[in-house]
Amino acid sequence: MSDIVLETRDLVKHFPLTRGVVFKKQYGAVRAVDGINLQLRRGETLGVVGESGCGKSTLARLLVGLETPTSGDLFVQGKNMSQVSAEERRRGRRNIQLVMQDPYTSLNPRMTVGDIIGEPFEVHPDVLPKARRRARVQELLDLVGLNPDHINRYPHQFSGGQRQRIGIARALALNPEIILCDEPVSALDVSIQAQVINLLEKLQHELGLSYIFIAHDLSVVRHIANRVAVMYLGRIIEIGTEDEIYDNPTHPYTQALLSAVPVPDPRLRGHRDQIVLTGDVPSPANPPSGCRFRTRCWKAQDVCAEQEPMLEVRDKSGHPSACHFAEVRDVVHASE
Amino acid sequence: MSTDVNVKMEALAGVDPNALPLQVKDLQVEFRTRNGIAHAVNGVSFDLRAGETRAILGESGCGKSVTAQAIMGILDSPPGFITGGEILYRGVDLLKLPESERRKVRANRIAMIFQDALSALNPVFTVGFQLAELFRKHRGMSRKDAKARAVELLDLVKIPAAKQRVNDYPHQFSGGMRQRVMIAMALALDPEVLIADEPTTALDVTVQAQIMALLAELQRERNMGLVLITHDMGVVADVADRISVMYAGRVIEEAGVHDIYSTPAHPYTKGLLESIPRLDLKGQQLSAIKGLPPMLTNIPPGCAFNPRCGYAQDICRQDPAPALFQVSPSRTAACHFWKEVKGDE
Numbered sequence: 001m002s003d004i005v006l007e008t009r010d011l012v013k014h015f016p017l018t019r020g021v022v023f024k025k026q027y028g029a030v031r032a033v034d035g036i037n038l039q040l041r042r043g044e045t046l047g048v049v050g051e052s053g054c055g056k057s058t059l060a061r062l063l064v065g066l067e068t069p070t071s072g073d074l075f076v077q078g079k080n081m082s083q084v085s086a087e088e089r090r091r092g093r094r095n096i097q098l099v100m101q102d103p104y105t106s107l108n109p110r111m112t113v114g115d116i117i118g119e120p121f122e123v124h125p126d127v128l129p130k131a132r133r134r135a136r137v138q139e140l141l142d143l144v145g146l147n148p149d150h151i152n153r154y155p156h157q158f159s160g161g162q163r164q165r166i167g168i169a170r171a172l173a174l175n176p177e178i179i180l181c182d183e184p185v186s187a188l189d190v191s192i193q194a195q196v197i198n199l200l201e202k203l204q205h206e207l208g209l210s211y212i213f214i215a216h217d218l219s220v221v222r223h224i225a226n227r228v229a230v231m232y233l234g235r236i237i238e239i240g241t242e243d244e245i246y247d248n249p250t251h252p253y254t255q256a257l258l259s260a261v262p263v264p265d266p267r268l269r270g271h272r273d274q275i276v277l278t279g280d281v282p283s284p285a286n287p288p289s290g291c292r293f294r295t296r297c298w299k300a301q302d303v304c305a306e307q308e309p310m311l312e313v314r315d316k317s318g319h320p321s322a323c324h325f326a327e328v329r330d331v332v333h334a335s336e
Numbered sequence: 337m338s339t340d341v342n343v344k345m346e347a348l349a350g351v352d353p354n355a356l357p358l359q360v361k362d363l364q365v366e367f368r369t370r371n372g373i374a375h376a377v378n379g380v381s382f383d384l385r386a387g388e389t390r391a392i393l394g395e396s397g398c399g400k401s402v403t404a405q406a407i408m409g410i411l412d413s414p415p416g417f418i419t420g421g422e423i424l425y426r427g428v429d430l431l432k433l434p435e436s437e438r439r440k441v442r443a444n445r446i447a448m449i450f451q452d453a454l455s456a457l458n459p460v461f462t463v464g465f466q467l468a469e470l471f472r473k474h475r476g477m478s479r480k481d482a483k484a485r486a487v488e489l490l491d492l493v494k495i496p497a498a499k500q501r502v503n504d505y506p507h508q509f510s511g512g513m514r515q516r517v518m519i520a521m522a523l524a525l526d527p528e529v530l531i532a533d534e535p536t537t538a539l540d541v542t543v544q545a546q547i548m549a550l551l552a553e554l555q556r557e558r559n560m561g562l563v564l565i566t567h568d569m570g571v572v573a574d575v576a577d578r579i580s581v582m583y584a585g586r587v588i589e590e591a592g593v594h595d596i597y598s599t600p601a602h603p604y605t606k607g608l609l610e611s612i613p614r615l616d617l618k619g620q621q622l623s624a625i626k627g628l629p630p631m632l633t634n635i636p637p638g639c640a641f642n643p644r645c646g647y648a649q650d651i652c653r654q655d656p657a658p659a660l661f662q663v664s665p666s667r668t669a670a671c672h673f674w675k676e677v678k679g680d681e
Contacts, residue, residue: 192628193612223622263573
């Protein structure tokens with residue numbers, strides 16, 4: 001069997017903008033995800049980073065099947081999800097589960113923890129006979145570091161970090177191979193974040209999971225990811241291994257993003273190579289022509305407005321980057 | 337009349353210009369709730385010099401925002417009550433002033449920036465009106481002059497096309513621009529102390545860098561004292577001069593920024609530093625702090641951190657809580673075992 005568990009080809013999601021109630025007319029579209037190609041290998045963690053509005057959450061929803069793509073293909077374990085039967089698509093979804101961002105709103109307050117974690121079995125009843133479900137839920141609670149005796153408690157009786165563990169247990173219920181984490185730790189306190197990150201790493205090791213880890217916190221992604229994709233306005237603008245992205249970034253946006261992350265070490269103050277970008281992210285309903293980053297880029301030339309740079313290897317850094325003028329600049333270790 | 341007319345600041349009795357711009361002494365705040373009394377702030381003290389940046393670092397529920405609200409005099413009461421301590425502005429105890437006098441301090445001398453600019457601004461008035469209101473109420477300016485000052489302020493915080501944008505409503509601004517409006521509003525009356533409560537938490541990193549650079553620049557120009565309330569150890573390392581680390585309503589460590597990061601003397605500070613992933617390190621082990629912060633209605637006896645602490649002994653589990661020990665002439669830590677935690681130089 002192939003080593004690639006998940007693949008997207010030119011995945012696109014446009015949300016139509018309409019005017020009028022009776023005579024609805026479409027006058028544009030928010031191009032949330034605009035042609036994404038990526039591959040997830042067995043057992044690896046692929047980090048997806050980008051600022052708010054870059055389409056990373058829409059990408060997550062597309063991958064788990066919560067949104068239907070406008071065009072493009074999604075392959076889960078080699079099967080094209082838009083061409084298989086509805087029954088097969090349903091089975092395919094078992095293999096890819098989502099851990100959501102906000103542990104306060106993603107758990108139903110009127111269901112007990114046992115019901116929440118057991119609900120996937122209601123949707124996919126052939127996975128486990130009814131009689132064994134309760135024991136399995138307790139096993140899952142134990143796996144994520146919660147007390148199995150708390151199976152009859154309600155979400156409000158748990159803290160934020162514990163709730164996120166419940167969300168993780170629910171995602172694990174159907175023995176998936178792929179877990180999609182959409183900002184799993186950003187709502188948690190610093191001292192709790194590390195507990196959840198360590199848990200995710202432990203589970204990956206024990207169960208051989210593949211992760212897609214979506215986050216805006218670049219430090220967390222560096223810690224957990226093997227490969228990293230950087231998104232800007234619905235496109236991947238640079239992708240590579242963790243070392244390639246963090247030590248040898250070639251796209252100006254990646255460099256600016258990395259240089260903006262504060263490092264918790266006061267000795268580096270004033271010694272870091274900080275690139276402060278001007279302006280805001282343009283609207284995805286009306287992205288700039290050519291390179292989408294050119295309106296904020298200090299390297300922009302005429303060619304950037306005319307020709308959209310493809311995601312390809314351009315220099316000796318060896319990883320693809322969507323910039324005509326891709327060039328390595330080490331912004332993270334620039335202190336020396 | 338020109339717009340740069342220097343209208344006199346409202347007078348405040350008893351101000352000693354040589355005293356520190358802000359001193360908090362043994363502040364106590366409690367919330368009387370149906371489930372009992374929550375001790376949100378239990379004896380917080382710190383000083384702030386002119387031009388200095390003091391970071392108050394802590395997790396949610398540690399009392400850092402309540403401290404800020406108490407200083408500003410905007411604590412919701414009930415349920416919140418200040419039960420003890422002093423808040424001194426240039427030697428004047430603000431807690432003893434009547435509300436009418438207090439109003440002369442708020443925004444004039446001590447101003448505040450809130451975390452969520454969208455909910456802090458009034459959605460039904462233009463930002464120009466809201467900025468101009470400050471000058472009309474506090475400085476008695478005419479509508480026209482006040483509006484002109486509002487445009488100057490938007491210019492100051494580098495909002496492009498300030499003249500047009502002054503007539504926009506808050507929802508027409510992006511998150512970063514809205515935070516700039518908040519900063520403009522806080523700086524309008526030239527305060528000596530600025531309290532920033534998580535000013536960049538809701539923003540993306542590239543915008544965060546813009547806002548922090550702007551704040552630093554304005555602070556330098558005006559020699560303003562800044563109290564930065566945050567949980568972000570990265571931001572603190574970049575801008576703070578001195579740091580107060582809070583846990584369960586107490587300051588558990590107080591030191592200069594270099595001391596805190598190189599040789600933390602409290603197990604909680606140390607744990608926090610070891611639990612954050614760093615951008616510039618790879619293959620780093622994260623050692624999480626076990627357990628959860630205590631409920632403020634039910635703080636454990638002795639040191640509030642003892643159930644989560646690897647150094648805890650019997651003495652830590654008994655009242656009174658450890659006092660702030662003098663670690664060096666310029667730093668303190670509230671741990672019986674600070675010597676062991678800090679290690680040898």
